[in-house]
Amino acid sequence: RLGGPEIRRPPTEEQLAFGGGPRGPQVLPGTYTVKLTVNDKMFDQQVEVKLDPSITTPVSELQETQTMMVKLRDMQSTINSSLRFLDSVKEQLKHTQTTMKNLHKEPDKDMTKALDDYIKALDTLTDRLSARDEGLGFAGKAQVSDDIGNLYFSLDSNFGPTLGQRQYFGEIEPAYRTRVDEVNKFLSQTLPQWNERLRAWGAPTLTTRKPLEP
Secondary structure, eight states, X not given: OOOOOOXXXXXXXXXXXXXXXXXXXXXXXXXXXXXXXXXXXXEEEEEEEOOOTTOOXXXXXXXXXXXXXXXXXXXXXXXHHHHHHHHHHHHHHXXXXXXXXXXXXXXXXXXXXXXXXXXXXXXXXXXXXXXXXXXXXXXXXXXXXXXXXXXXXXXXXXXXXXXXXXXXXXXXXXXXXXXXXXXXXXXXXXXXXXHHHHHHTTOOOOOOOOOOOX
């Protein structure tokens, strides 16, 4: 298999025990080089991947499935990278709230309200990317990250994409680009504005990062 998507949070021991790490798309029939690194030594060997004789799906359809899965994997990686960053910013804001309360008996009211508003704004943006865990195994309304993951796993087979899967992919792509644009607007406009205000209050500023590449 090819490499799997980046993840938002490290998997728990239970998740690793039952499901392992993220699964990448299956490779196509052909010759590949397998590399193994042990300490400072590297070993490599060529292996040939053959198609199961019982599989009658044309290689061209398997190629279409792999191409679609690679695109979905990369989209999922971008979304999860965004979510990791937004989670980090939220934790920084919570830390700032605690720090400023410890430094000042009566913190600036405008700053206190702004920090609360920033956290709410982050929650809103995060919820537009991925369904919130409501506890007891229940999740909120499905968002683009969930749609990408559902289609990705439904394609993980030895068949070509169905008409419905092709149409679903066509619906997901524009929704994904819209969400990436929203995150990039936050990174390029909103976050610098927040830092400017935090700096004026003498509060710790927030980590920044480059815009995402769709």
